[in-house]
Amino acid sequence: MKKTATRLADGRELIYYDARDDAARAAVTDARTLPPRPAAGEVRDDPLLGEGVVVASHRQDRTHLPPPEQCPLCPSRPGRPTEIPAADYDVAVFENRFPALSGETGRCEVVCFTDDHDASFAALAPERAALVLAAWTDRTAELSALPGVAQVFCFENRGIEIGVTLAHPHGQIYAYPFVTPRTARMLERAAAHRAETGRNLFEDVVAAERVDGRRVVAEGAHWTAFVPRAARWPYEVQVHPRRRVPDLLALDDAARAEFPALHLDLLRRFDRLFGAGAPPTPYVCAWHQAPVAHPHRDEFGLHLQLFTVRRAPGKLKFLAGSESAMNVFVNDVPPEAAAERLRKAASA
Known part of the structure; x- marks a missing residue:
């Protein structure tokens, strides 16, 4: 596995995970003009249950079920830049543009399992699924080392019945500032x-x-x-x-x-x-x-x-x-x- 880290136009981290150790991953600049990153969500404690609740109003503006040609998780194409500046990728992980948790309250990342918009996790080859497992493991290690992170949660939501807002095969990782x-x-x-x-x-x-x-x-x-x-x-x-x-x-x-x-x-x-x-x-x-x-x-x-x-x-x-x-x-x-x-x- 080869890991290549870079930055998106607004400073968010993007990491490519390539199956081949010798994969050539040239740096591709994110040329988009993006608004400033939103303020961190607020973690409030429920006094009756002693449980944390995250309040993140900026997520109301997140991208919602765009048509395939406007998918932000597909590789970038001339005239159509996305969250992934490269023309192709195996697995890509980046900081969520509309995070529930960020800054001192934790971190949220998006994990793209494949650059094929019409695929699904179930359609992946075992080698690609193994690469996703390696990415989950690597992100668990990296996020666990961040100050204030108490727990790392890797997950996939699939289907509009679950509430998915992007059809591209992907999952997420939450780094919570508390134990769930x-x-x-x-x-x-x-x-x-x-x-x-x-x-x-x-x-x-x-x-x-x-x-x-x-x-x-x-x-x-x-x-x-x-x-x-x-x-x-x-x-x-x-x-x-x-x-x-x-x-x-x-x-x-x-x-x-x-x-x-x-x-x-x-x-x-x-x-x-x-x-x-x-x-x-x-x-x-x-x-x-x-x-x-x-x-x-x-x-x-x-x-x-x-x-x-x-x-x-x-x-x-x-x-x-x-x-x-x-x-x-x-x-x-x-x-x-x-x-x-x-x-x-x-x-x-």
């Missing part, structure tokens, strides 16, 4: 489990799922993918490494080598869930990593969460009263049935 509520809760549970049993919670969960077997969707020598017993979403999968590690940086070479093919297989299964001719399945794909520094950091277990809001053809799972107001999810699809459908969705 979900992660904090998992760490609390892991600490309590250790105190009660002397064992690690994540290891016990994965072991129990493997023994039960009903919700296991796919396995390799180094990863296990299963539908959680208490899945919140109609179709939800967690992917855990067999050797528990706190974050992407700690994965060994064998786990890194096996992951891309498993990841692509799961994404393709999601696209087969609702039958031939169905529109692409909307999903969220999220890496859960340990915070940069935390008393119970070593108890955390890195895992990937993949879920869709589509519960049946033409039907979505909406977060209504119980979910939105009380954070109590009601799932219409039994996890065992979801796992069975995902197993059957494997390629022939």
Whole structure:
């Protein structure tokens, strides 16, 4: 992998990740005239829950579902400059022009998986998926070292049903100035489990799922993918490494080598869930990593969460009263049935 860093016209950082170590990546200047970068969003504390909420009003002006010929994530062309000045790229990462977090409140980055506007992550070759994994890992290391960053979150939103505003295949990375509520809760549970049993919670969960077997969707020598017993979403999968590690940086070479093919297989299964001719399945794909520094950091277990809001053809799972107001999810699809459908969705 070759990494080349440069700057966009307004000073934001742009990094190219090329698969070949000897790739020739000539510096291409961003000749656009851009407005000043927006002020940082504000992090406010909810006194009743003790959770952070980000207020970022400038995001109201972000680009929203432009036509393909105006996509800001495609390579630049003569007379049509974009966020990527180069004429082509493998993987590109840059600071978000409309960030929820910036400056002292953190950082937001965009990860472009390919320069092909009409592709999807599921359509990538394993080698390209491996390069994306390498970019996620590198950005986790770089962002974790920034002052004030408490947690790094790599994720992909796909589909307008999820709220995606750009169709080009891409994901994002948030560097939070606080530990997110979900992660904090998992760490609390892991600490309590250790105190009660002397064992690690994540290891016990994965072991129990493997023994039960009903919700296991796919396995390799180094990863296990299963539908959680208490899945919140109609179709939800967690992917855990067999050797528990706190974050992407700690994965060994064998786990890194096996992951891309498993990841692509799961994404393709999601696209087969609702039958031939169905529109692409909307999903969220999220890496859960340990915070940069935390008393119970070593108890955390890195895992990937993949879920869709589509519960049946033409039907979505909406977060209504119980979910939105009380954070109590009601799932219409039994996890065992979801796992069975995902197993059957494997390629022939």
